[in-house]
Amino acid sequence: xxxxxxxxxxxxxxxxxxxxxxxxxxxxxxxxxxxxxxxxxxxxxxxxxxxxxxxxxxxxxxxxxxxxxxxxxxxxxxxxxxxxxxxxxxxxxxxxxxxxxxxxxxxxxxxxxxxxxxxxxxxxxxxxxxxxxxxxxxxxxxxxxxxxxxxxxxxxxxxxxxxxxxxxxxxxxxxxxxxxxxxxxxxxxxxxxxxxxxxxxxxxxxxxxxxxxxxxxxxxxxxxxxxxxxxxxxxxxxxxxxxxxxxxxxxxxxxxxxxxxxxxxxxxxxxxxxxxxxxxxxxxxxxxxxxxxxxxxxxxxxxxxxxxxxxxxxxxxxxxxxxxxxxxx
Amino acid sequence: xxxxxxxxxxxxxxxxxxxxxxxxxxxxxxxxxxxxxxxxxxxxxxxxxxxxxxxxxxxxxxxxxxxxxxxxxxxxxxxxxxxxxxxxxxxxxxxxxxxxxxxxxxxxxxxxxxxxxxxxxxxxxxxxxxxxxxxxxxxxxxxxxxxxxxxxxxxxxxxxxxxxxxxxxxxxxxxxxxxxxxxxxxxxxxxxxxxxxxxxxxxxxxxxxxxxxxxxxxxxxxxxxxxxxxxxxxxxxxxxxxxxxxxxxxxxxxxxxxxxxxxxxxxxxxxxxxxxxxxxxxxxxxxxxxxxxxxxxxxxxxxxxxxxxxxxxxxxxxxxxxxxxxxxx
Numbered sequence: 001x002x003x004x005x006x007x008x009x010x011x012x013x014x015x016x017x018x019x020x021x022x023x024x025x026x027x028x029x030x031x032x033x034x035x036x037x038x039x040x041x042x043x044x045x046x047x048x049x050x051x052x053x054x055x056x057x058x059x060x061x062x063x064x065x066x067x068x069x070x071x072x073x074x075x076x077x078x079x080x081x082x083x084x085x086x087x088x089x090x091x092x093x094x095x096x097x098x099x100x101x102x103x104x105x106x107x108x109x110x111x112x113x114x115x116x117x118x119x120x121x122x123x124x125x126x127x128x129x130x131x132x133x134x135x136x137x138x139x140x141x142x143x144x145x146x147x148x149x150x151x152x153x154x155x156x157x158x159x160x161x162x163x164x165x166x167x168x169x170x171x172x173x174x175x176x177x178x179x180x181x182x183x184x185x186x187x188x189x190x191x192x193x194x195x196x197x198x199x200x201x202x203x204x205x206x207x208x209x210x211x212x213x214x215x216x217x218x219x220x221x222x223x224x225x226x227x228x229x230x231x232x233x234x235x236x237x238x239x240x241x242x243x244x245x246x247x248x249x250x251x252x253x254x255x256x257x258x259x260x261x262x263x264x265x266x267x268x269x270x271x272x273x274x275x276x277x278x279x280x281x282x283x284x285x286x287x288x289x290x291x292x293x294x295x296x297x298x299x300x301x302x303x304x305x306x307x308x309x310x311x312x313x314x315x316x317x318x319x320x321x322x323x324x325x326x327x328x329x
Numbered sequence: 330x331x332x333x334x335x336x337x338x339x340x341x342x343x344x345x346x347x348x349x350x351x352x353x354x355x356x357x358x359x360x361x362x363x364x365x366x367x368x369x370x371x372x373x374x375x376x377x378x379x380x381x382x383x384x385x386x387x388x389x390x391x392x393x394x395x396x397x398x399x400x401x402x403x404x405x406x407x408x409x410x411x412x413x414x415x416x417x418x419x420x421x422x423x424x425x426x427x428x429x430x431x432x433x434x435x436x437x438x439x440x441x442x443x444x445x446x447x448x449x450x451x452x453x454x455x456x457x458x459x460x461x462x463x464x465x466x467x468x469x470x471x472x473x474x475x476x477x478x479x480x481x482x483x484x485x486x487x488x489x490x491x492x493x494x495x496x497x498x499x500x501x502x503x504x505x506x507x508x509x510x511x512x513x514x515x516x517x518x519x520x521x522x523x524x525x526x527x528x529x530x531x532x533x534x535x536x537x538x539x540x541x542x543x544x545x546x547x548x549x550x551x552x553x554x555x556x557x558x559x560x561x562x563x564x565x566x567x568x569x570x571x572x573x574x575x576x577x578x579x580x581x582x583x584x585x586x587x588x589x590x591x592x593x594x595x596x597x598x599x600x601x602x603x604x605x606x607x608x609x610x611x612x613x614x615x616x617x618x619x620x621x622x623x624x625x626x627x628x629x630x631x632x633x634x635x636x637x638x639x640x641x642x643x644x645x646x647x648x649x650x651x652x653x654x655x656x657x658x
Contacts, residue, residue, distance in 0.1 A: 090480075133464045139486045144483065150467040150476055153468050154472045156468075157468045158416055162416050169468075233468065
């Protein structure tokens with residue numbers, strides 16, 4: 001069945017892959033993006049398709065469109081982005097979620113909200129199950145994002161009870177792939193950029209902290225599967241393939257065939273030590289399990305970065321010239 | 330030095346005691362209250378005093394007054410009240426805090442926000458220090474209050490950094506005393522009401538769960554001390570005198586000289602097992618330590634309930650007849 005689907009943050013890394021999949025499936029897709037961290041380059045290939053529309057809009061301001069499904073992805077997601085303007089991040093989580101909920105009520109639409117593994121903070125339990133309540137510093141440097149995403153979940157469950165909204169909540173773990181931003185300060189994008197330039201790869205901390213990276217195409221399958229499911233409580237989406245940061249660095253150096261060495265720097269404040277999703281709930285309720293093939297995924301991501309190299313184009317001024325983007329207000 | 334002081338929620342249990350103290354000290358006190366859980370009976374004795382004004386106003390709507398200090402207390406605080414309208418509770422925490430912060434910016438005023446021990450949830454650590462990050466269920470039945478209060482702290486620290494607001498954050502533990510509401514479902518008020526009526530005292534759970542009760546007058550001293558201090562990170566305010574619920578029930582039966590028996594009922598979902606503040610930070614930065622004399626405190630509280638007995642007056646319709654209360658809008 002073809003749907004009218006809204007994706008907030010649909011010009012971002014994950015949002016653009018989701019938009020592409022849904023456009024390819026023939027749904028009518030509307031993207032809203034403020035372009036604070038999203039990029040028109042991510043969706044340029046979709047512009048001109050009959051079933052794709054894109055609007056420049058900040059989701060902290062109310063908006064109105066007619067839709068069946070809402071994917072609420074809009075939010076800066078990398079620490080250097082979300083810490084650049086903590087209040088904006090917080091208000092995007094709060095008002096962005098309230099506005100999406102209001103739109104869902106008005107349209108009797110189903111709303112899938114993207115939460116994050118950051119809501120678990122630094123839990124005692126490893127790996128993280130959905131029942132974990134999390135261990136987060138409400139007044140710490142990551143609080144604008146972690147607490148913003150926590151209150152979004154709280155708003156969703158309480159609002160949905162009061163106004164009978166059909167909600168889905170995905171807790172997304174580390175994801176990588178083409179269209180990651182070169183300058184987002186994340187492990188995979190940083191390491192690839194440094195390796196391509198034969199510059200020292202910088203590991204913050206001992207390198208023994210772990211992450212579990214999911215290739216973006218599997219995540220998208222998980223998001224779409226969750227939207228189509230009947231499960232309205234939070235579900236982890238991520239890859240349980242836990243690796244040390246040092247392992248990732250060495251793998252990227254090898255895949256790029258780089259002359260980079262590894263340098264160590266001070267660990268950022270409140271950086272999580274281990275991060276690994278327990279995905280048994282997603283397996284059970286969505287029959288979803290990501291493939292574990294980090295070499296293939298990194299190969300594809302490196303290829304994307306190589307095509308941008310040495311002058312990655314993330315031009316903001318060109319947005320204005322694209323007639324398909326205009327304000328909703 | 331005499332100040333212009335705003336107290337939101339100043340007709341509530343704690344707010345009214347704070348208002349009384351500050352009026353008695355000669356400050357110019359303005360109270361805002363929506364009277365959703367506050368009562369005019371709590372501040373009736375202050376109406377007519379030259380340095381006291383009271384307005385009916387819901388803090389989720391913006392407001393403007395000229396003040397030096399803001400005490401932000403407005404929020405339903407007992408589980409039966411905050412769960413009656415979870416979205417209202419959440420929005421009071423969110424918009425009430427944002428509006429108080431905006432007012433503080435406009436006035437270059439100092440803002441003391443009352444947070445709660447509920448932000449610790451069910452932590453592994455006992456007793457609770459300010460460094461505890463908390464263990465809270467973001468989608469659970471208490472989330473509207475606990476997560477609402479957490480995001481308020483996050484809003485305070487991030488907003489204060491961005492707009493240079495002078496903030497104070499008090500994490501208040503269980504408090505009791507005169508002007509508790511008869512029908513708020515809390516341990517002390519419930520037990521006293523049942524004991525006075527010689528009805529069975531209902532303990533939910535085994536009665537071995539603990540709480541640490543602080544008499545309201547000591548808490549007020551702590552709040553005023555914190556406002557006058559230079560300390561802008563969260564500070565626990567509560568009494569470290571940990572008691573089991575069963576002990577409290579037996580003590581109240583004895584003090585009331587009641588014929589009540591004790592009955593046991595099912596424990597509410599996600600009710601905390603132990604709750605005890607570590608108050609060493611308050612001792613260090615405020616030189617504040619509450620007296621531990623639960624018998625005296627209960628005696629005074631029982632006297633208050635006896636004076637209301639058998640027909641406690643919490644009439645809402647009489648608000649309209651009091652000319653000092655009018656909307657700010």
